[in-house]
Amino acid sequence: MDTELLRTFLEVGKTRHFGRAAESLYLTQSAVSFRIRQLESQLGSPLFSRQRGNVHLTPAGERLLPYAESILQTWGRARQDVSLSENYMEQIALGASSSVWELSGISEWINASHQTLPEIAFRMESVSRQDIVRALLEKSIDLAILGDPPKVEGFKLKQVANFEFKLIATQPGISFRELAAIPLAYLDWSTRFSIEHARITELQRTPLLHASSSNVVVNFLSHNTGMAYLPEPVVSQHIDSGKLFLVDDAPVMEQSLYLCWNEDNEKIDSINQLASVPFELSTASDD
CATH class of the missing domain: 3.40.190.10 (Periplasmic binding protein-like II)
Known part of the structure; x- marks a missing residue:
C-alpha cells in the first residue's frame, strides 16, 4: 500500500474538493484524481461520489477513513522509531x-x-x-x-493524582442559587464527571459552549458572561489573578x-x- 495514496484520500475527504486537495498537496488536480483511481482500483470500490460541485465519501470511503488515519499514524511512528539516533x-x-x-x-x-x-x-x-x-x-x-x-x-x-473540579463564574459574588440566569459552558472531561454534572439540577440546560479543551472554555469565559466546572490545576491561576471567580457554595467534584x-x-x-x-x-x- 502506497501511503501517499492514503494521504491523498484523506485530503480529498477533508476538503471535499479535488482542486483544493491538489493545492494542499502541491500536486496537479489530474495527479490527485489518478491517485484516487489507483486506490479505488486496489480496493475494488469507489471511495467518492463525484457529482458536480458535490464530492463526498461513499459508504466504502467512510469505512476506509479510520483505517487510513491509523495506517498513516502508525507509519509515521514507525519511521521515527527506525530512524532513532544512536543516542536513544x-x-x-x-x-x-x-x-x-x-x-x-x-x-x-x-x-x-x-x-x-x-x-x-x-x-x-x-x-x-x-x-x-x-x-x-x-x-x-x-x-x-x-x-x-x-x-x-x-x-x-x-x-497518580487527585484533584477537584470547581464551579467558576465570570462575575464575583455569585451564589449557587443565582445560577439559573447565567449561561453554562461545559467541558467534556470524563464519564464520571458527566454523571456528577448531570446530578446537579441547577445545571440541567443546553450549554452555550460544549468543548473538549479546558483552555477553550477558559478563553470563552474570559470574553463572555458565563460559568463552568473546570479542573483546579487549570483554572486556579485565573482565580488568583482575579480574572475568574469561584462560586463558593457550589458542590466540588473530586476527580482522579x-x-x-x-x-x-x-x-x-x-x-x-x-x-x-x-x-x-x-x-x-x-x-
Missing part, C-alpha cells in the same frame, strides 16, 4: 486528551521522566478519550494519561488521574520505569 534506545508514545495535556503539572512530569530515562525519546499524541483504549490495543500509543480508568483485560492502571498501559507491549520495561516517576499536579496557589 527507543521511543515511547504518550497519549492523552487535549484537556489532560493542559493540566498544570503534566509538563513537569514529562521533564522528570526525561531526567529519569534520558535514553528514551518521547512522542506526545492528542487522542480523544473515546479512542484511548483502541490506541493502546493497537499500540499506536504506549502509555495513556486519562481520567476514566478503562476495565480491559491485560491493561495496567496506576492512580490515571496512567494506563497495555502489558502486552515490547517496551514494557521502559513503560514500567516511566510509570514509577513521581507525578504531581500543581495549582498557582502551590507555587
Whole structure:
C-alpha cells in the first residue's frame, strides 16, 4: 500500500474538493484524481461520489477513513522509531486528551521522566478519550494519561493524582442559587464527571459552549458572561489573578488521574520505569 495514496484520500475527504486537495498537496488536480483511481482500483470500490460541485465519501470511503488515519499514524511512528539516533534506545508514545495535556503539572512530569530515562525519546499524541483504549490495543500509543480508568483485560492502571473540579463564574459574588440566569459552558472531561454534572439540577440546560479543551472554555469565559466546572490545576491561576471567580457554595467534584498501559507491549520495561516517576499536579496557589 502506497501511503501517499492514503494521504491523498484523506485530503480529498477533508476538503471535499479535488482542486483544493491538489493545492494542499502541491500536486496537479489530474495527479490527485489518478491517485484516487489507483486506490479505488486496489480496493475494488469507489471511495467518492463525484457529482458536480458535490464530492463526498461513499459508504466504502467512510469505512476506509479510520483505517487510513491509523495506517498513516502508525507509519509515521514507525519511521521515527527506525530512524532513532544512536543516542536513544527507543521511543515511547504518550497519549492523552487535549484537556489532560493542559493540566498544570503534566509538563513537569514529562521533564522528570526525561531526567529519569534520558535514553528514551518521547512522542506526545492528542487522542480523544473515546479512542484511548483502541490506541493502546493497537499500540499506536504506549502509555495513556486519562481520567476514566478503562476495565480491559491485560491493561495496567496506576492512580497518580487527585484533584477537584470547581464551579467558576465570570462575575464575583455569585451564589449557587443565582445560577439559573447565567449561561453554562461545559467541558467534556470524563464519564464520571458527566454523571456528577448531570446530578446537579441547577445545571440541567443546553450549554452555550460544549468543548473538549479546558483552555477553550477558559478563553470563552474570559470574553463572555458565563460559568463552568473546570479542573483546579487549570483554572486556579485565573482565580488568583482575579480574572475568574469561584462560586463558593457550589458542590466540588473530586476527580482522579490515571496512567494506563497495555502489558502486552515490547517496551514494557521502559513503560514500567516511566510509570514509577513521581507525578504531581500543581495549582498557582502551590507555587
